[in-house]
Amino acid sequence: MSARADHGDWRHWTVAVTGINARPENPGPGCAVARCLTEADGFRGRVIGLGYETLDAGLYHPDDCDGGYLLPFPSGGAEALLERLKEVLRQVRIDVIIPSLDAELPNFIALQSTLAKRGVQMRLPGRAQLRSRDKDRLPELCARAGVATPRVRPISSARFFEHCTNEEEGGWTYPLVVKGVFYDAYVVRDAAEAAYRFEQIARAWGYPVLVQAHVAGEEVNLTALGDGSGALIGPVMMRKQALTEKGKAWAGVAIDDGELLAVGERLMHALKWDGPLELELLRDAAGTLHLIEINPRFPAWVYLSQGVGRNLPAALLALLQGVAPAALPLAAPQPGVTFIRHAREIIVPMANIAAVSMTGATPPRGLPPDPRARLTA
Secondary structure (H helix, E strand, O other): OOOOOOOHHHOOOEEEEEEOOOOOOOOOOHHHHHHHHHHHOOOEEEEEEEOOOOHOOOHHHOOOOOEEEOOOOOHHHHHHHHHHHHHHHOOOOEEEEEOOHHHHHHHHHHHHHHHOOOOOOOOOHHHHHHHHHHHHHHHHHHHHHHHHHHHHEEOOOOOHHHHOOOOHHHOOOOHHHHHHHOOOEEEEEEEEHHHHHHHHHHHHHHOOEEEEEEEOOOOEEEEEEOOOOOOOEEEEEEEEEEEEEOEEEEEEEEOOOOHHHHHHHHHHHHHHOOOEEEEEEEEEEOEEEEEEEOOOOOOOHHHHHHHOOOOOOHHHHHHHHHOHHHOOOOHHHHOOOEEEEEOOOOOOOOOHHHHHHHEEEEOOOOOOOOOOHHHHO
């Protein structure tokens, strides 16, 4: 659903970004999105971090965010999120929110029109678009787009693994991939390991848990923007070079892959996607690309887009201002540019952590209040 922010040049907007945790094995994309914005050519606006836990690093990092606020967990629903955002808007003007976590998308989609009336814009897919890229629906989507994907099945009991290799259960073969609907995926090599991972994921994310056929190969990713028309805007492609325990990229290199680009174009055309997305694919020994996941937001490695000259978060703001896709500030990407992630300490006064714990907000850093607060309270 397209929405236009009509309150001046995007380079002067205040942008709120979610997903600002920095867990080494599975970092949120928010800090990378914020970094892209603060380094975008001509950007003179402000970036606000929206976190879910007191120790989310982006709340305290002065180079990434000008301030931060805690939100209720997505499980609390859209109404709880709206009430919290009303409180935040009484304290600071926000022109755009960039949601960066899968689990929060349904709530933000539900609030999109309500927040637009309060001057807060977002670029998000519709409910049907979001549902059509769910992990259990990928086979249906890929059949329409002419893209290979492993078979997948939702299950609600670990007893499935006791008989899954039988023909009547589908004749599954190990290794398999056991994964959550939102997060986490593990390659398992026997029934005992599969049952253990099933219980682990179910405790963390609930049911159903998904079983997916395992594809061995090289992982390649693509991130881009959609404008709802089916066009693939500003694609940036990457091959993973080093992985965390959870399979997230710790290092990667930008690539120019015509086949991957063609797959991205077919999927975008089928989805008519609006906003950011990431495609995760595996190339098998025969050279065939298999779609593994579609993430409905920027990836944690999106800072590579700034590195190759295609700053996608900045392009997203320009789209919201109404800039035509052909006129976006997207240079030709530079293959071979490599990113290497690293952990770094942030020194935080205890008073700042106490403030977040007690008030849900970092101490003010000179953020001007929202002049619309009296109208939106």
